Amino acid sequence: MWxxxxxxxxxxxxxxLRAFEAAxxxxxxxxxxxxxxxxxxxxxxxVASLERSLGTPLFLRLPGRVELxxxxxxxxxxxxxxxxxxxxxxxxxxxxxxxxxxTVQVYVTVAVRWLIPRLQTFKEKxxxxxxxxxxxxxxxEFNPDRADVGFIYTRAPNRPNLxxxxxxxxxxxxxxxxxxxxxxxxxxxxxxxxxxxVSGNTEDAASWAASVGASGLSQKSSPLFDSNLLAxxxxxxxxxxxxxxxxxxxxxxxxxxxxxPLASDLMQPGGWYLVHLERRGGEKAIRKFLQWIxxxx
Amino acid sequence: MWxxxxxxxxxxxxxxLRAFEAAxxxxxxxxxxxxxxxxxxxxxxxVASLERSLGTPLFLRLPGRVELxxxxxxxxxxxxxxxxxxxxxxxxxxxxxxxxxxTVQVYVTVAVRWLIPRLQTFKEKxxxxxxxxxxxxxxxEFNPDRADVGFIYTRAPNRPNLxxxxxxxxxxxxxxxxxxxxxxxxxxxxxxxxxxxVSGNTEDAASWAASVGASGLSQKSSPLFDSNLLAxxxxxxxxxxxxxxxxxxxxxxxxxxxxxPLASDLMQPGGWYLVHLERRGGEKAIRKFLQWIxxxx
DNA sequence: AACCCACATGAATTTTACTCATGTAGACGT
DNA sequence: ACGTCTACATGAGTAAAATTCATGTGGGTT
Numbered sequence: 126m127w128x129x130x131x132x133x134x135x136x137x138x139x140x141x142l143r144a145f146e147a148a149x150x151x152x153x154x155x156x157x158x159x160x161x162x163x164x165x166x167x168x169x170x171x172v173a174s175l176e177r178s179l180g181t182p183l184f185l186r187l188p189g190r191v192e193l194x195x196x197x198x199x200x201x202x203x204x205x206x207x208x209x210x211x212x213x214x215x216x217x218x219x220x221x222x223x224x225x226x227x228t229v230q231v232y233v234t235v236a237v238r239w240l241i242p243r244l245q246t247f248k249e250k251x252x253x254x255x256x257x258x259x260x261x262x263x264x265x266e267f268n269p270d271r272a273d274v275g276f277i278y279t280r281a282p283n284r285p286n287l288x289x290x291x292x293x294x295x296x297x298x299x300x301x302x303x304x305x306x307x308x309x310x311x312x313x314x315x316x317x318x319x320x321x322x323v324s325g326n327t328e329d330a331a332s333w334a335a336s337v338g339a340s341g342l343s344q345k346s347s348p349l350f351d352s353n354l355l356a357x358x359x360x361x362x363x364x365x366x367x368x369x370x371x372x373x374x375x376x377x378x379x380x381x382x383x384x385x386p387l388a389s390d391l392m393q394p395g396g397w398y399l400v401h402l403e404r405r406g407g408e409k410a411i412r413k414f415l416q417w418i419x420x421x422x
Numbered sequence: 423m424w425x426x427x428x429x430x431x432x433x434x435x436x437x438x439l440r441a442f443e444a445a446x447x448x449x450x451x452x453x454x455x456x457x458x459x460x461x462x463x464x465x466x467x468x469v470a471s472l473e474r475s476l477g478t479p480l481f482l483r484l485p486g487r488v489e490l491x492x493x494x495x496x497x498x499x500x501x502x503x504x505x506x507x508x509x510x511x512x513x514x515x516x517x518x519x520x521x522x523x524x525t526v527q528v529y530v531t532v533a534v535r536w537l538i539p540r541l542q543t544f545k546e547k548x549x550x551x552x553x554x555x556x557x558x559x560x561x562x563e564f565n566p567d568r569a570d571v572g573f574i575y576t577r578a579p580n581r582p583n584l585x586x587x588x589x590x591x592x593x594x595x596x597x598x599x600x601x602x603x604x605x606x607x608x609x610x611x612x613x614x615x616x617x618x619x620v621s622g623n624t625e626d627a628a629s630w631a632a633s634v635g636a637s638g639l640s641q642k643s644s645p646l647f648d649s650n651l652l653a654x655x656x657x658x659x660x661x662x663x664x665x666x667x668x669x670x671x672x673x674x675x676x677x678x679x680x681x682x683p684l685a686s687d688l689m690q691p692g693g694w695y696l697v698h699l700e701r702r703g704g705e706k707a708i709r710k711f712l713q714w715i716x717x718x719x
Numbered sequence: 720a721a722c723c724c725a726c727a728t729g730a731a732t733t734t735t736a737c738t739c740a741t742g743t744a745g746a747c748g749t
Numbered sequence: 750a751c752g753t754c755t756a757c758a759t760g761a762g763t764a765a766a767a768t769t770c771a772t773g774t775g776g777g778t779t
Binding site: 721722740 | 750751752753754755756757758759760761762763764765766767768769770771772773774775776777778779
């Protein structure tokens with residue numbers, strides 16, 4: 126090591142290495158200039174400066190183009206590898222101290238009914254992190270271009286380059302208003318009431334009814350909502366029964382706004398996950414959010 | 423690779439890395455300044471600049487000293503390794519284009535009688551290399567502090583950290599003036615003449631005489647010279663017979679200045695080598711000289 | 720011949736690296 | 750408590766390097 130540190134006295138002007146690496150990789154000073162957002166002249170000067178420092182050319186100047194010469198072919202991979210590693214670690218360290226904001230992609234129902242009521246505890250625990258919610262009525266996949274993490278439901282946690290952390294598997298419950306609940310003493314009573322359907326989850330009602338022993342459902346037309354949020358509100362207003370993941374209505378059931386007249390052990394076939402880009406797994410904000418949400422589940 | 427080159431956009435100011443690495447290694451801005459031959463203030467500014475670029479401190483500032491913090495501990499080995507590799511390869515390339523001069527250590531006799539007459543061909547082939555000869559009358563070992571390469575004779579080519587390349591194993595010949603040669607028709611005639619001795623090679627005469635079948639040598643006092651060069655001149659002037667490696671008198675025998683009256687197959691027990699520091703084996707000038715001298719042998 | 724392309728070159732300008740002078744915060748000894 | 754020393758921090762000024770701008774050079778193509 127001591128021997129090696131003696132060698133360090135012969136470092137070239139380090140700034141020139143950036144220009145050299147880009148020009149060598151792209152085999153073009155012009156392209157390197159574009160990539161580094163400087164003029165072609167800057168690249169030319171920098172490469173020339175490096176060559177003077179080394180005492181040898183690194184490129185063959187051909188008409189209208191350049192090629193690495195023998196020395197350049199030796200130097201390029203070493204410089205590239207070194208700069209790559211520095212850049213990678215630089216990025217790692219920057220990310221760890223990164224953005225004090227975190228954008229979470231979440232279903233609107235989950236946002237309103239579960240996450241937002243709990244945000245205060247996150248805020249108290251991690252006051253340095255500003256939380257942004259990216260919510261929508263639609264049932265969609267995690268989009269890493271728009272959000273840092275996603276809190277989603279999926280049956281197939283297997284998209285490439287994403288890390289899925291299972292938070293909970295959720296039971297489906299059938300809930301309705303207290304008034305309707307009074308008239309439901311057994312599975313056979315279900316035929317008298319409407320099931321409030323949500324687009325994308327239209328089979329839940331049939332599966333749930335079967336799980337509680339009901340042999341037939343009402344022939345009445347089922348209202349169709351575009352989110353659980355609205356369907357849940359309609360149920361609370363006595364318009365029927367909605368089948369939803371239990372955690373979304375825990376509060377309502379606890380305070381009597383909604384009633385689950387019949388018990389069921391029917392689980393959702395998928396799971397609720399926190400998902401993020403694999404390569405961002407080390408980021409502090411993401412790790413903190415994951416830690417926190419695991420504590421909430 | 424493409425992914426990685428995208429990451430390169432986040433390189434820090436590269437010059438700052440040199441200051442950081444030295445300060446981290448020496449755990450002292452003051453020591454780093456001394457090593458890099460700048461002021462303490464320069465180191466402080468550079469480290470601060472890097473820390474701003476990264477968005478985090480890299481050192482804990484303690485009273486009268488510094489310590490790497492968590493981020494610094496991560497960053498230091500990566501940066502050190504990268505700079506080491508760049509420095510090493512930089513040095514390699516610089517050496518390959520190094521010195522356009524080459525100092526060759528060589529016995530004076532070899533210089534005068536063999537190497538100098540051939541220097542022109544080397545000069546013509548490698549005009550960019552200036553040849554310096556380090557010659558002496560004394561019989562010595564290769565000294566890497568004084569010369570880049572040595573052309574020496576040795577029986578034991580095994581000193582550590584040196585590379586020996588065998589050029590030739592040499593036959594010993596007994597030569598004398600044409601006048602003396604006329605009187606030598608067989609081994610028995612040798613007793614009438616003096617052998618011209620060189621300090622350090624006093625056994626050569628006896629060995630050679632035995633190899634040609636001579637049963638006894640002259641009892642006359644043998645003149646003692648301190649180099650083959652002088653002994654060869656004395657032989658040419660009719661003062662006796664000198665036993666020397668054949669290549670040193672090839673020219674004289676060819677033009678009749680000296681005669682080898684009796685043939686012998688006696689080889690020198692050692693060999694003639696080109697020798698240099700092992701670690702300098704890649705240097706162009708040394709490699710070129712080796713290539714050339716092998717062609718002369 | 721005219722035009723285009725890509726690198727080279729030198730002067731001028733901008734930015735970064737470094738110095739100088741001083742500040743800050745201990746640590747130590749009297 | 751005070752004085753002295755050490756090592757890092759800070760800001761203004763200076764020196765050096767990076768970059769731009771304008772133009773040159775040498776093909777290649779039509």
